[in-house]
Amino acid sequence: MKVGVLALQGDVREHVSALAACGISPIEVKRPEELSEVDALVLPGGESTTISQLCEIFGLFEPIKARISGGMPTYGSCAGMILLADEILDAKEGQKTFGGLDITVRRNAFGRQVDSFETDIDFADGSDELIRAVFIRAPWVEKTGSEIQVLAAVDAHPVAVRSQTLLATSFHPELTGDHRIHRYFIEQVAKPALEKVK
Amino acid sequence: MSEVKGTGRVKRGMAEMLKGGVIMDVVNAEQAKIAEDAGAVAVMALERVPADIRAQGGVARMSDPDMIEKIQAAVSIPVMAKARIGHFVEAQVLQSLGVDYIDESEVLTPADYENHIDKWDFTVPFVCGATNLGEALRRINEGAAMIRSKGEAGTGDVSNAMQHMRKIGGEIRRLSSMREDELYVAAKELQAPFELVKEVAQAGKLPVVLFTAGGIATPADAALMMSMGADGVFIGSGIFKSGNPAQRAAACVKATTFWNDPKVVADASRGLGDAMVGINVADLPVPHRLADRGW
Numbered sequence: 334m335k336v337g338v339l340a341l342q343g344d345v346r347e348h349v350s351a352l353a354a355c356g357i358s359p360i361e362v363k364r365p366e367e368l369s370e371v372d373a374l375v376l377p378g379g380e381s382t383t384i385s386q387l388c389e390i391f392g393l394f395e396p397i398k399a400r401i402s403g404g405m406p407t408y409g410s411c412a413g414m415i416l417l418a419d420e421i422l423d424a425k426e427g428q429k430t431f432g433g434l435d436i437t438v439r440r441n442a443f444g445r446q447v448d449s450f451e452t453d454i455d456f457a458d459g460s461d462e463l464i465r466a467v468f469i470r471a472p473w474v475e476k477t478g479s480e481i482q483v484l485a486a487v488d489a490h491p492v493a494v495r496s497q498t499l500l501a502t503s504f505h506p507e508l509t510g511d512h513r514i515h516r517y518f519i520e521q522v523a524k525p526a527l528e529k530v531k
Numbered sequence: 532m533s534e535v536k537g538t539g540r541v542k543r544g545m546a547e548m549l550k551g552g553v554i555m556d557v558v559n560a561e562q563a564k565i566a567e568d569a570g571a572v573a574v575m576a577l578e579r580v581p582a583d584i585r586a587q588g589g590v591a592r593m594s595d596p597d598m599i600e601k602i603q604a605a606v607s608i609p610v611m612a613k614a615r616i617g618h619f620v621e622a623q624v625l626q627s628l629g630v631d632y633i634d635e636s637e638v639l640t641p642a643d644y645e646n647h648i649d650k651w652d653f654t655v656p657f658v659c660g661a662t663n664l665g666e667a668l669r670r671i672n673e674g675a676a677m678i679r680s681k682g683e684a685g686t687g688d689v690s691n692a693m694q695h696m697r698k699i700g701g702e703i704r705r706l707s708s709m710r711e712d713e714l715y716v717a718a719k720e721l722q723a724p725f726e727l728v729k730e731v732a733q734a735g736k737l738p739v740v741l742f743t744a745g746g747i748a749t750p751a752d753a754a755l756m757m758s759m760g761a762d763g764v765f766i767g768s769g770i771f772k773s774g775n776p777a778q779r780a781a782a783c784v785k786a787t788t789f790w791n792d793p794k795v796v797a798d799a800s801r802g803l804g805d806a807m808v809g810i811n812v813a814d815l816p817v818p819h820r821l822a823d824r825g826w
Contacts, residue, residue, distance in 0.1 A: 342551040378548045380572040425607045446631035447654050449541045450534040469545050508544045
C-alpha cells in the first residue's frame with residue numbers, strides 16, 4: 334500500500350515518521366502527479382485555511398476531493414479533520430473543505446492556544462489502554478450523520494470519528510510517539526477499504 | 532480524565548502546526564484579513580512594523596490590547612503578539628488577552644538588559660530570537676517553545692537572517708560530529724546547558740521548531756531561508772511596506788511551500804510591484820542594530 338502525506342503545510346514530518354514506525358514508507362504529496370501514485374492519504378495538522386488555499390492554487394483541491402469521494406482511505410488530524418468534514422462552523426468566510434465525512438465540525442472549539450491541553454482518552458479500537466491525546470486549538474465534532482462511528486469523545490464531544498474509508502481525530506497522535514491511531518488507520522481503515530476495491 | 536494545559540508538548544506542538552508557513556506582521560484588522568486571505572498560518576499583531584519603529588525611533592512597547600482584540604476578532608488563524616525582552620508583565624497581559632503565541636522580541640525596546648522572561652511560568656507559548664545556537668538553547672532553557680533566527684528586522688536586507696541561519700545550522704552540524712565526551716566543553720563554549728547540547732548533538736536539530744525572521748522581503752528570500760533549513764518564515768515589514776501587499780503575501784506563501792522548485796518561485800516573483808525600499812544592514816550604525824539586543 335502506498336500512503337501519501339499532504340505536504341503543503343503543517344506537521345508533515347511527524348506524520349511521516351509515525352507512518353514509518355508502522356512499517357509504511359510514505360511519500361509527500363505536493364502535486365497532482367504525486368497524489369495519483371498513492372492508495373491512501375494523510376492530511377496533517379496545520380492551518381486548515383492555508384492548506385485548502387494552497388490546494389486550490391496548486392491544482393490539488395478537486396483531485397483530492399474526487400479521490401476521497403471515490404473511496405480513497407484518508408486520515409486527517411486536527412486541520413485534517415476540518416478538511417474532511419462536510420460542514421464546518423466558525424470557518425473563515427468562503428473556507429472550503431474536501432468533505433466526505435458526514436459530520437459538522439466546529440473550528441477551534443476547545444478555545445485558543447491558552448486552552449490547548451493534553452489528556453488520556455479511551456479510543457474504541459478494542460484496547461483497554463488509554464491514549465495520551467494532544468489537543469492544539471482543536472476542533473470538535475458537533476453533529477454526526479447516521480453512518481458515522483464515534484471512536485472517542487472528550488466531555489461528550491466526539492474527537493475521533495470514522496466512516497467506511499475515512500478517519501478523523503481532533504487531536505495529534507503524531508506528536509506523542511504512540512502510533513496506535515496510525516496503525517488503526519492502516520490496519521482497520523485503509524487495508525479493509527482497499528481489499529474491498531480489489 | 533484530567534486535562535493539563537500549557538505542557539511542553541502542547542506549546543511546542545503548536546509551533547509544529549505552523550511549519551511550512553508564513554507568519555505576517557499586521558498593524559490592524561484589515562491587514563490581518565489580507566494576510567489570512569493570502570494564506571498566512573498566523574499573524575503577529577503589533578502597532579508599528581519594524582521598519583516604522585526604526586524610522587520613528589523612541590521606545591517601542593507592547594501593543595494596545597484593543598488593537599490586539601480587534602485583530603483576534605477579525606481572523607480565525609492564530610494571533611501572536613510581542614512583549615519586550617524581560618517584561619513579564621507585558622507577557623502576563625498578552626496571556627490574559629488569549630494571544631496564541633508571545634514573541635519576546637528584540638524589535639521592541641528591552642525592559643531588562645540582563646534577564647529574559649521566565650517562560651516556564653506561562654501557559655501561553657513563547658517564541659524568541661537567536662543569532663547563534665548558544666543563544667537559542669539559552670532561550671529554550673528559559674522555556675521558549677519556538678525559536679526564530681533574528682536577522683535584522685525592518686531592513687528588507689536578508690543578509691543577517693542568512694548569517695544567523697548558517698551560524699545555527701553550522702553549530703548544530705559541528706555538535707553532531709563530536710564525541711560525547713567533547714560535548715561538556717562544547718556546552719561551556721556555547722554557554723548553554725549540557726543536557727540541551729547533548730539533545731541537539733543526538734537529534735541533529737533543535738528540540739523546537741526553528742523559523743527565520745528579519746529582512747525577508749521577496750518570495751525568493753523566503754525560499755532561500757527554507758532551503759537553509761528554516762521550518763517557516765516570519766515576514767515583518769516586507770509585506771505591508773511593499774507596493775502590493777495582498778499579492779506579495781500570497782506570493783511569499785507559495786514560495787515558502789515550493790521553496791525547492793525554482794519555477795514556482797519564479798512565477799510567484801512575477802509582477803509584484805515595488806518591494807519595500809530597504810536599508811543595507813552595513814549602513815546601520817551598530818547601536819541601531821536590533822539583532823544585538825538579547826544575549
